Amino acid sequence: MSFLYPAFLLGALAIALPIVLHLLRRDVAPEVPFTAVRMLRRSPIERSRRRRLQDLLLLAARVAALLLLALAFARPYLTSASGGGTLVVAVDRSFSMSAPGRFEQALERARTAIGQASIGERVALVAFDDRADIVSEPGSGADALSALNGLKPGFGATEYGPVVQKVAELGKGSGGTLIIVTDMQRSGWTDAASQLPAGWHLQTVDVGGMAPNVALSNLRIEPDRIVAAVYNGGDAVRQGQVRISYGDRQIATGQYSVEPGALTDVPVAVKVPTTGGLTVTVDDPGGIPADDTRYAALGTSQSSVAIVTGGSQRQSGFYLERALATSSEESDGLAARTVSGSTVTSDSLSSQSAVVLLSTRGLTREARQAIADFTRRGGGLVLIAAPDLEASVVSTMFNWDPPLTVAEHQGPLSLAVTDIRHPILRPFGALTANLGHVQFSRSWRIRPDGWDVVTTFSDGTPALLERHEGNGRVVIFASDVDRRWNDFPLHPAFVPFTIESIRYAAGERRNPREFTVGRAPAETAGRPGLHTVGDDKRLVAVNVDARESGLERLSEDEFRQKVRTEAAGASPASALQARQTEGAQNFWRYGLVLMLVALVAESVVGRVS
Amino acid sequence: MPTPATRDLRFLDPAVIARLGTMELKARTVVEGFISGLHRSPFKGFSVEFAEYRQYMHGDDLSTLDWKVYARSDRHYVKKYEEETNLECHILLDVSGSMGYRGSAPMSKMEYGSVLAASLAFLMNRQRDATGLIAFDDRITFRLPASARPGHLHSLLLGLERLQPGRRSDVGRPLHQLADALVKRSLVVLISDLLDDPEPVIKGLKHIKFCGTDVIVFQVLDPHELTFPFSGSAKFKDLESAEELITEPTAIRTSYLRELAGLTLTYDRALRGGGIDYVQLDSSQPLDFALLAYLAARSRRK
Numbered sequence: 003m004s005f006l007y008p009a010f011l012l013g014a015l016a017i018a019l020p021i022v023l024h025l026l027r028r029d030v031a032p033e034v035p036f037t038a039v040r041m042l043r044r045s046p047i048e049r050s051r052r053r054r055l056q057d058l059l060l061l062a063a064r065v066a067a068l069l070l071l072a073l074a075f076a077r078p079y080l081t082s083a084s085g086g087g088t089l090v091v092a093v094d095r096s097f098s099m100s101a102p103g104r105f106e107q108a109l110e111r112a113r114t115a116i117g118q119a120s121i122g123e124r125v126a127l128v129a130f131d132d133r134a135d136i137v138s139e140p141g142s143g144a145d146a147l148s149a150l151n152g153l154k155p156g157f158g159a160t161e162y163g164p165v166v167q168k169v170a171e172l173g174k175g176s177g178g179t180l181i182i183v184t185d186m187q188r189s190g191w192t193d194a195a196s197q198l199p200a201g202w203h204l205q206t207v208d209v210g211g212m213a214p215n216v217a218l219s220n221l222r223i224e225p226d227r228i229v230a231a232v233y234n235g236g237d238a239v240r241q242g243q244v245r246i247s248y249g250d251r252q253i254a255t256g257q258y259s260v261e262p263g264a265l266t267d268v269p270v271a272v273k274v275p276t277t278g279g280l281t282v283t284v285d286d287p288g289g290i291p292a293d294d295t296r297y298a299a300l301g302t303s304q305s306s307v308a309i310v311t312g313g314s315q316r317q318s319g320f321y322l323e324r325a326l327a328t329s330s331e332e333s334d335g336l337a338a339r340t341v342s343g344s345t346v347t348s349d350s351l352s353s354q355s356a357v358v359l360l361s362t363r364g365l366t367r368e369a370r371q372a373i374a375d376f377t378r379r380g381g382g383l384v385l386i387a388a389p390d391l392e393a394s395v396v397s398t399m400f401n402w403d404p405p406l407t408v409a410e411h412q413g414p415l416s417l418a419v420t421d422i423r424h425p426i427l428r429p430f431g432a433l434t435a436n437l438g439h440v441q442f443s444r445s446w447r448i449r450p451d452g453w454d455v456v457t458t459f460s461d462g463t464p465a466l467l468e469r470h471e472g473n474g475r476v477v478i479f480a481s482d483v484d485r486r487w488n489d490f491p492l493h494p495a496f497v498p499f500t501i502e503s504i505r506y507a508a509g510e511r512r513n514p515r516e517f518t519v520g521r522a523p524a525e526t527a528g529r530p531g532l533h534t535v536g537d538d539k540r541l542v543a544v545n546v547d548a549r550e551s552g553l554e555r556l557s558e559d560e561f562r563q564k565v566r567t568e569a570a571g572a573s574p575a576s577a578l579q580a581r582q583t584e585g586a587q588n589f590w591r592y593g594l595v596l597m598l599v600a601l602v603a604e605s606v607v608g609r610v611s
Numbered sequence: 612m613p614t615p616a617t618r619d620l621r622f623l624d625p626a627v628i629a630r631l632g633t634m635e636l637k638a639r640t641v642v643e644g645f646i647s648g649l650h651r652s653p654f655k656g657f658s659v660e661f662a663e664y665r666q667y668m669h670g671d672d673l674s675t676l677d678w679k680v681y682a683r684s685d686r687h688y689v690k691k692y693e694e695e696t697n698l699e700c701h702i703l704l705d706v707s708g709s710m711g712y713r714g715s716a717p718m719s720k721m722e723y724g725s726v727l728a729a730s731l732a733f734l735m736n737r738q739r740d741a742t743g744l745i746a747f748d749d750r751i752t753f754r755l756p757a758s759a760r761p762g763h764l765h766s767l768l769l770g771l772e773r774l775q776p777g778r779r780s781d782v783g784r785p786l787h788q789l790a791d792a793l794v795k796r797s798l799v800v801l802i803s804d805l806l807d808d809p810e811p812v813i814k815g816l817k818h819i820k821f822c823g824t825d826v827i828v829f830q831v832l833d834p835h836e837l838t839f840p841f842s843g844s845a846k847f848k849d850l851e852s853a854e855e856l857i858t859e860p861t862a863i864r865t866s867y868l869r870e871l872a873g874l875t876l877t878y879d880r881a882l883r884g885g886g887i888d889y890v891q892l893d894s895s896q897p898l899d900f901a902l903l904a905y906l907a908a909r910s911r912r913k
Contacts, residue, residue: 031844031857037709037836038806039849041870042856042863 006077013072020064063604074593079584088178096131097292100155131158132520134168159547160190177201188554215289217551234260242285279532297543299515305355312361321491355508356382361390378472382507387446388482415442444487698740705803707748707780708851714835716895723894724802747785748777786815
């Protein structure tokens, strides 16, 4: 039960008044000298007891009347008015559940949970790993049990956020219970605390910790060797072989020996081919099979980035170019080249994933059109606020309405990162605070009309913004990257920040060669292995998320702390929903009627006594 | 026959008596007021001591006519004689703590009982009867042997004036003591609220009666004890035992009054059955009823 105006419940404190009066009245019985108290004792005292009972009845009637009045004003309503509420049973199907016997155990627990649904309670079944799917819509328990039999563990990693999100979609306007059957892996909570709708309760069913398991966590491909990172999740030293296959042929093997709980690099000398795909497997009898194999697609997958400068200023883009150079050696790194604005053409951008625009000076009409077309076709454009970048020119390029409006600001500022879930900032994790050390002396004050603000400066003005333009994405940073307006290039965070910003802007134009199961292209069907995807038939490797092999688990209390329950009427939508529900139920009328009944009862009892 | 309405009740009203000074004055007022209301003097009767002549009135016994006077004066006169007495009266006054209770009456029960005792003593003294006083609670606290000497009444009244409410009452014990001490037939007047256990009281009174002594019992009760008019929750505290009881008077009034009626009925049946006069007195009511009861008992002795 929820209340539309819970503040009125404070009125219930008024019940203290009759209670106090009752107690005081009892205490002030005056002393009366008398001679025949012995005869009073012999009188049937039941009458006196009956009087006390009448007093209690009077007190109860008065207290009930006050309580009912307060309740009526608080406007109560049932959040699960459509019946007995909804029971959502969410079963963890991540690959950590594929250990022998574990998933069967989870299914049994889920069956028990479904069987405990009360009469009238609708039952829904959700299966989740890194995404949550409704396997059985809210309905009868039999449907849910039937759907449960078809569940199998997958290759995804545990993520609890989508489950809660799915319940939030299912449970709008009604209450219920969410039962999550899982192995309680800590890595499943990547986001901040999730929020269940009002009237929902969370229960967890723990199927136990990870069984002894060896996992192949990572591969590092070098020209003459492959380094396999082997993780031992058991409590005893594990030994075995690392096998490397190219196509169907095993080309090398190595021995591993890993201490309990340790992650060990196992180098295997092999002449690595330049094309095709590798399959690397470790021995793990009795463990989880999914994390024993990793795949690697060979060859380059680097994205090209054009840094467009004003041409005349040779120093412009220096720090940026050096920062991007650090990733050029990675298989999915960024290969940057600096070009003058006057030399930009559609052809020169066709092979690029992203363009970083440091200056609009010298940009020819054709260059402006080429950049706009490039962006609309899916390219990434990163605008860096600088003295040489004119907002009006950029607005004209894209015909933005309202146009990009900026004003230069002088004064010390720092970055104030609030949303670490954004893809640009997510890799920083707990190190996000380092961005706050950067000192900005000048910046742009950008009116965020039509833009999404990613992060702000310490005075609340936007620092990093984004917007979609056609199929592409535009990201704008409100200060420069050449140490003229800040000391950002001198900070270690500069390199990952610029790389992630450009990668994010490039989006689908990037051509990564390796994916985790949850983020793999649709053609891979979410299965680990080597797949050919895209129009260009490029080979990509899909691997399971190594975090899923982690041993860290959450206690039930910790798990609950990750999930908040939305207060009734907390959001405008839910407040409207609550008002509609309350309006349909009108329990307050019954409260007032009952209050009148209590008052009549009080009057009758008072008259009798 | 005299009727109560013809008597002057002003001097019998406890509210008036309570304002009077000494016990003697109170007793005199009561007795004189009582006597003035009577048409026939209680002092007249069959005796050897001549008192006066009175003109014959219709209804007078012809045997009392003095024929010699008729012969001399040709008028009918009757001879009146002063009655002689050999009556010995013992007044037992309960002075226990409960007798000190005063509810809505002008006097406490003990004051009322004292005035009654004084009035009786005064009346007896006028009739030359020997009068004694015993005051008691759970033991005898004051004792004045019966005597008809002229100064005895003063001593008795003085003793009554000095009485104070005492401790718990035990009526039976002094009754047995008195019964053992009585050597000749006499009259015993017990003035008490009789809120004790009735059994020992009745046994004691029957003991006295068994000795051939006439007994009159005056049960003095306050109007509050008779009607229990209390309302609202109250903590009743016993004047003798100090025991307490918190209760709702309206809830137990009926049962209390039933209990009191049962006690009264017990005394009435047991005492009347034993030839003992039992009179219940309301301490707010005039004393004439008590004195009439005494005279009725006195006349029975003749």
